[in-house]
Amino acid sequence: DVKVTQSSRYLVKRTGEKVFLECVQDMDHENMFWYRQDPGLGLRLIYFSYDVKMKEKGDIPEGYSVSREKKERFSLILESASTNQTSMYLCASSPGLAAYEQYFGPGTRLTVT
Amino acid sequence: DAKTTQPTSMDCAEGRAANLPCNHSTISGNEYVYWYRQIHSQGPQYIIHGLKNNETNEMASLIITEDRKSSTLILPHATLRDTAVYYCIVRVETSGSRLTFGEGTQLTVNP
Numbered sequence: 001d002v003k004v005t006q007s008s009r010y011l012v013k014r015t016g017e018k019v020f021l022e023c024v025q026d027m028d029h030e031n032m033f034w035y036r037q038d039p040g041l042g043l044r045l046i047y048f049s050y051d052v053k054m055k056e057k058g059d060i061p062e063g064y065s066v067s068r069e070k071k072e073r074f075s076l077i078l079e080s081a082s083t084n085q086t087s088m089y090l091c092a093s094s095p096g097l098a099a100y101e102q103y104f105g106p107g108t109r110l111t112v113t
Numbered sequence: 114d115a116k117t118t119q120p121t122s123m124d125c126a127e128g129r130a131a132n133l134p135c136n137h138s139t140i141s142g143n144e145y146v147y148w149y150r151q152i153h154s155q156g157p158q159y160i161i162h163g164l165k166n167n168e169t170n171e172m173a174s175l176i177i178t179e180d181r182k183s184s185t186l187i188l189p190h191a192t193l194r195d196t197a198v199y200y201c202i203v204r205v206e207t208s209g210s211r212l213t214f215g216e217g218t219q220l221t222v223n224p
Contacts, residue, residue: 004156035212042214043157090156092212101147102212104156 003027004105006091012111019078021108023091031094032074033102034058034066036087043090049074081112117201122219125195131188133218135201138182144205146177148186149214150197157200157214160186191222 007022025032033048035058045058047066055066063085067075074093078085088109092102118136125131137146147162161168161175163184168175174187188195200217 033212043212045212092156101159101162102157103159107154107156109154 004091004093004103006089006105006108008108009106010109010111012113013078013081014113015082017078017081017112019081019110019112021076021078021089021091021110023074023076023105024072025074025091025093025103026072027093027095027103028071029093029095029103030071031096032068033092033094034064034074034076035090035092036060037090037107038087046076078110081110083112086110086112117203117215119199119201119215119218121216122221124221124223125188125191127193127222127224128190131191131195131220131222133186133188133199133201133220134183135186136183137201137203140181140203141205144203146175146181146184147202147204148173148175149200149202149212150195150220151200151214151217152194152197157212158197160199191220193222193224196220196222 004025013019031050034046035043037043044060046064047058049055049068065077088107090107091105094102145162145164148160149157151157161173163175177184198217198219200214
């Protein structure tokens, strides 16, 4: 089974802090994604990566950056956390860029106070 | 991408088959039908996908009508753990990576 793990299930940070969310997948998938999910707004793509050191902006990249130094690991960075970044963050991986067979991690519920 | 329509909610008795419908009347020939579900406070879970033919895996069966304008996800023996929001998505495989969920169907499996 594909396993996607995220570093924390719950996280509380203060406004202005730098926040790192880590995601690791064990299926040698080329593609990895970061989404956020908010009530009434559904799932929104922040960034995705189709190869090591490659990244592409999604629909809402402002305030975020990403890092992919190794194939299995994709990190989401909030440079200076703000309260409007309080959300559920979901990491996913897939075997092909066009594949909608995406495998998700359990999510990190981030609260910025 | 074709728009999908699903019922807002459904109930099912434990051990019975759950049949979740999805209408996608504007589907085009190269669009696939995907199903995901999301259990409360967990990440979405891929279930199954298909193009024309019916598909079955260890989780579910997908029945696509001959005209492809609708489909049904079947959970053959629903359990309490199948209580979740089920999303039907229609996408061309080469149109990009974004997954976007509509409202989905809240399936509640009752003991």
